[in-house]
Amino acid sequence: MSELENFVFQSPTKIIFGKNTETQVGAEVSAYGKKVLFHYGGGSIKKTGLYNRIIESLKAAGVEYIELGGAQPNPRLSLVNEGIELCRREKVDLILAVGGGSAIDSAKAIALGVPYNGDVWDFFTGKAEAEKALPVGVVLTLPAAGSEASNSCVITNEDGWLKRGCSSQFNRPAFAIMNPELTYTLPPYQTACGAADIMAHVMERYFTNTTDVDFTDMLSEATLKTIIKHVPIALKEPENYESRAQIMWAGTIAHNDLLSTGRLGDWASHQIEHELSGIYDVAHGAGLAVVFPAWMKYVYHHDVQRFVRFAVKVWNAEQDFFDPKQTALKGIWHLENFFRSIDLPVRLGELGIPDDRIREMADKTKAGEDGKVGNFVKLTHNDVYKILQLAK
């Protein structure tokens, strides 16, 4: 246990939030240059008409653009390298990512790579630290990864299917345009996976050994409660602007590091999940819905009172003052139950991951410099194995 830690917090991304805000993209881009790489994923933005609205806005602002589509979930290093080549050849000033975390992270990695004399993967292995990057702009279509204002970027290297992250202030986008209406057409499963991802970003920060972070705790609880309240509404009424808006904005705050201030987060569940989605290409949020409750069941003994707080403050669980363990378990039960209620998997089998790969995934989980996974409890690879056993 340690008291509130010194911190530096700077989240300078300009958030442009609300209806029709995507029509401002040309004007925002033009503040950074005359030529942009328009980077996106599959065909959904063409189907919804967003693609055309973006092009129109860019043209109206006199911005020249080149296109690179194909960013996919668990964005791939090969496409990043293609993007880097393209940007260098075409002398691009800014990268505009239109989509969710995949397109944004892919764009961030391209932005890091363009001015770097070396292999961009170096930033993900820790071999190099970013010293500059092209600016990245975002039009967000999926609230989940929080990448629109975060300092993080996660890329999958097809050579070994390694999924690795890179954190840097240079990864924070210059601007993020967020129109909740763009999320009306999300399939329910993606909305639910996004919810699990957002909640995981908060919970990774919430389960900490740093004491005396009351304000950060309360902000975190507010963020979790917003998701818990509004995701079921959005699933029932996909065009409920209010709920779509609350989810979208909460998703940004969940991961822009406001909720890290003063404390060291855990991040074991993310590391464990990276192996699931790296190997099996499952949705990140679905993987987290499986891993997080199992992680909790394995570690809650370490600080029962923190789990009691989680149960009472986040889930309004009735507190048993004479049996804190029972109250702590109620919080975990509520979380798992919530994931089930929004049709997320909560067991490896439901993800289609067979039991006989558990040892491999456990062993492959990336550890810190001390050889351990996570911070709340320092897990060995055998602990990770046991957690994955609890997720069977």
Next chain:
Amino acid sequence: MSELENFVFQSPTKIIFGKNTETQVGAEVSAYGKKVLFHYGGGSIKKTGLYNRIIESLKAAGVEYIELGGAQPNPRLSLVNEGIELCRREKVDLILAVGGGSAIDSAKAIALGVPYNGDVWDFFTGKAEAEKALPVGVVLTLPAAGSEASNSCVITNEDGWLKRGCSSQFNRPAFAIMNPELTYTLPPYQTACGAADIMAHVMERYFTNTTDVDFTDMLSEATLKTIIKHVPIALKEPENYESRAQIMWAGTIAHNDLLSTGRLGDWASHQIEHELSGIYDVAHGAGLAVVFPAWMKYVYHHDVQRFVRFAVKVWNAEQDFFDPKQTALKGIWHLENFFRSIDLPVRLGELGIPDDRIREMADKTKAGEDGKVGNFVKLTHNDVYKILQLAK
């Protein structure tokens, strides 16, 4: 009533928070230039040794400095003009404010004035809009005004004792160094006035006609509860690092506009209070402690349910489901009682303001373009008079 509004939010100030962080000031300043105006208030920073630590850090970083002390509560236009002249003459690159809201706002006004070809007061009368400013750095010693990361700046013009604000993105400081230990020596009254100021910043945003701002509401409630919990502790134990830290960080978030996102705030209480402290030079927080409960008593009928939420979510008041007005009034009672409990005045008489000046203050209160004061309820000057009567 209107639903969630489109918004732009950008709070780029680099927050450097924690113990001994003031020793980093030289390094931070040197990122912006070689010559700084070191701007502060009275002698307290000399008494505590902070003054010397700042000078040492600036010298160690090779930064040249000139000094301007004397910024006082309700900072004066004459000192601002003196600072502008000084900065122009000495070709200063950055202004470093060391102190609370007074020194910071004074620094911001100087920063606006230096590159402006005209009277800096133009920005406060609405005659001109800022297009640039010198960068401002902050070492915060008093959590209250939230000016360390806000876009606002309030200056008093001695010619007529007019206290007026100017909001601009150019007012956001480049960095803010926040060491909670620097607040250990604050007199209890200043700690309490700071609390009232911080709470008022949240409440001005919370009482809104914009519906569907659940997330912003919950973040606001978290901020208020942090102050309500930790200020009494800090008053009892002035060197309680945890509580001093929670108060300091909450004070920043209370006013950096995160809690404005998606909605239109009220701000009538601030406008009314400006006349009190403009004329009588009372502490801003003390004035707010008098005005805010009176304002609430006058307007709560307008949206009883919002006041019920305030009572239940912020004060944990027992809800009377069959008598919402009683529950609403409980919230106002709790607020007034809290102010009393931390030895703040809650009546004009306790501020030393006689009844016979009420009409004058009411008439002088600055109205919006529609001739009305505030937004939650659009107040006439006669309404303001009645509110001040309730504050007798």
